[in-house]
Amino acid sequence: MVLRPPVEPMLAQARDTVPAPGRLPGELRYQPKFDGYRAIVFTPWPAPGPLLVQSRRGSLMQSRFPEFVAAATHLPDGLVLDGELVVWADGHISFEALQQRAVLGGRAAARLAQEMPAHFIAFDLLQIDGKELLHVSYGERRAQLERLFTDRELSAPWTLCPETTDPSTAKEWLASWTQVPGVEGLVIRGSGQRYLTGARALYKVRRRDTTEAAVGAITGTMRQPQTLVLGRLDETGALRPVGRSTPLRPDAARDVAERLTPAGPGHPWEGVRFTASWRSRTPLDAALVEPELVAEIMVDTALERGSWRHPVRFVRLRQDMAVTDVPPFGAGAASASS
Known part of the structure; x- marks a missing residue:
């Protein structure tokens, strides 16, 4: 043949x-x-x-x-x-x-x-x-x-x-x-x-490295979040999307749900259209939350224009960190962890 x-x-x-x-x-x-x-x-x-x-x-x-x-x-x-x-x-x-x-x-x-x-x-x-x-x-x-x-x-x-x-x-x-x-x-x-x-x-x-990002939106519900939409601050102080997590484990979802706050007026992502995956045109039904939680995440090396092309893995919440402590937009897998 x-x-x-x-x-x-x-x-x-x-x-x-x-x-x-x-x-x-x-x-x-x-x-x-x-x-x-x-x-x-x-x-x-x-x-x-x-x-x-x-x-x-x-x-x-x-x-x-x-x-x-x-x-x-x-x-x-x-x-x-x-x-x-x-x-x-x-x-x-x-x-x-x-x-x-x-x-x-x-x-x-x-x-x-x-x-x-x-x-x-x-x-x-x-x-x-x-x-x-x-x-x-x-x-x-x-x-x-x-x-x-x-x-x-x-x-x-x-x-x-x-x-x-x-x-x-x-x-x-x-x-x-x-x-x-x-x-x-x-x-x-x-x-x-x-x-x-x-x-x-x-x-x-x-290769996967651990770093941090802010939680700016979720999929699922406030009581049962399924995935996290993550962001980092750019040089102007604007929160820029950098990736989406894989589905949360049940215990992680409960931990995140206890600390989420629904977004009020003026969220930096108001009007932003999210898609289901990199280069996808399928819209993602995401609920905006106050960007005050910091997530420790595990990422690979596929970073493009400041965002990860593949889903990242949620590790834990970093309650000891503020959003301003997170590595800046474009920093890749740089970590603020001590």
């Missing part, structure tokens, strides 16, 4: 800690988790044709990234690569720049390819020379992927994802590499795994 788009990528399930050996078939392999778009690259087979770049959801987006099309001559025909598409801007991997690139084509895409070049970080090989490899173990697929990069002397925009089998090295990557914008954590695979399209058969561990 020759693979053609769309192909559902193999996905990962979230874990809080690096798993112990034996949780996946074969030897554990650790790779950095980059903050980009999942993509699958297809070179033509058997007849000549264009390079195709498929998004995670199956749409084709090669017209947005002409540098990949131009570099297709370095790849053999009949190849299918799974990886992460990232954009380099202002000296680091930028998710915001990637979003901008993903919606512009034509002359704008050609210009941005020069100003904000994209890179494809390959971490799996699904087909080579027209031969599908989904049934082959990951260890063998990785060996063939490494040979491809060596034999073809591939360079930017094609990048081979780093990998280690050493748990100590992986934990060091999780602690240190995630300090660099664009690296979120780890993806863990088993060397004996087949490629299971659409299945959450891998593990991912995001």
Whole structure:
């Protein structure tokens, strides 16, 4: 069977800690988790044709990234690569720049390819020379992927994802590499795994740090809050939204409910329209509260324009802190905790 788009990528399930050996078939392999778009690259087979770049959801987006099309001559025909598409801007991997690139084509895409070049970080090989490899173990697929990069002397925009089998090295990557914008954590695979399209058969561990934010709104009711909408003060003293929590545990919901005060006139978020998730258009039914409670939260590294793209985790209320003690808007995971 020759693979053609769309192909559902193999996905990962979230874990809080690096798993112990034996949780996946074969030897554990650790790779950095980059903050980009999942993509699958297809070179033509058997007849000549264009390079195709498929998004995670199956749409084709090669017209947005002409540098990949131009570099297709370095790849053999009949190849299918799974990886992460990232954009380099202002000296680091930028998710915001990637979003901008993903919606512009034509002359704008050609210009941005020069100003904000994209890179494809390959971490799996699904087909080579027209031969599908989904049934082959990951260890063998990785060996063939490494040979491809060596034999073809591939360079930017094609990048081979780093990998280690050493748990100590992986934990060091999780602690240190995630300090660099664009690296979120780890993806863990088993060397004996087949490629299971659409299945959450891998593990991912995001770096999480503890910090603080003010509670400006809730979902649910005042007696039974479900999630928190959080904010921080900017340099002008205005409360800016920075994220939303995952659902509260029952004990945490009771603790928060006892201390909430419904918002009075003049709340800084009056008239603000909240959405259910990052980039969603679905409205969020949120009730404003007086922004006087401070929540300690656990966050990952996916911060964009001062806000966290993924839901944050509520840890506890910080009754020893005032809203003015919270790190300012844009400070990321900086913490005021003592």
